[in-house]
Amino acid sequence: MPLAIETTRLAKRFGRTTALHGIDLAVEQGAVFGLIGPNGAGKTTLMRVLLDLIRPSSGRAAVLGREPRGAGPALRREIGFLPGELRLEGRISGHELLRHYARISGRVAPAAVDVLAERLGLDLGRQVRTLSKGNKQKLGLVQAFMHRPRLLVLDEPTSGLDPLVQQEFLAMVREARELGQTVFLSSHVLSEIQQAADTVAILRAGRVVTVSDVESLRLTAIRRVRVGIADATAQQLQTALAAIPNVTELAFTELGGSDGDGTRMTARVEGGIDPFLKAIARFTVNDLVAEEPDLEESVLRLYNTDASDGDEAGAR
Structure with missing residues (x-):
């Protein structure tokens, strides 16, 4: 392609x-x-x-x-471009500013500007200098998209x-x-x-x-899991999971009483969850909650690999 x-x-x-x-x-x-x-x-x-x-x-x-x-x-x-530091000033209206941009960018389909402005909740009749940061950002989006x-x-x-x-x-x-x-x-x-x-x-x-x-x-992200096991102790669960390197931060609460026997467990699973599920499958699982993978935590971990801190200053 x-x-x-x-x-x-x-x-x-x-x-x-x-x-x-x-x-x-x-x-x-x-x-x-x-x-x-x-x-x-x-x-x-x-x-x-x-x-x-x-x-x-x-x-x-x-x-x-x-x-x-x-x-x-x-x-x-x-190309439609929206800069990261959008500076829009002046006593002209949003409509007038976009007409100026249209002369630069080329043909804009009839009503395209009004449709985009309506979708974004933007009043094009107001002077640009009176717009809030958010409304200026909307104006920037309209000018980027309007000529398709x-x-x-x-x-x-x-x-x-x-x-x-x-x-x-x-x-x-x-x-x-x-x-x-x-x-x-x-x-x-x-x-x-x-x-x-x-x-x-x-x-x-x-x-x-x-x-x-x-x-x-x-698939490489981190997720938190909570499991209720009816017929295993904390020690048994720890032994069953000891050989799985992507399971960490194990915590156990052993329950007592005739209707609460068993163990509740929380864990951090990095990457695929299948090895973890197979390891606990030998026990009776009363409940299992697997949170949505935490991509942010995974990406922050990647930020801290391979790159040199010394070269970061001054980049944008």
């Missing part, structure tokens, strides 16, 4: 600070690709390089099959939005994918990426820690 974005050993240095360390990425056309990392990981720098807002120090980037540096306005009209670009590049797109509008934004992303558009978005909120993206790249200190589809990431 053709690639919407491809980078090869892409690096960016600001003086003595290296913001990107040889980034290799491949984003297929029609995919939703999430870029996640803590503040200072290099997410914004990478997006700016892809859009030719800043130039790479070394390496190569291709966007929609073209090198950003030489493609000029023709390529930019095929082949590629959407969205840097922290839900910043300042209330939960209901965030859900509407996620619906817009799903619809863009169905229309064949590519979405490249960054966030430090894992749940947002989890709901929106097909593939996730985890960035830390300007390096790609891992690239994975969301389902594979879930």
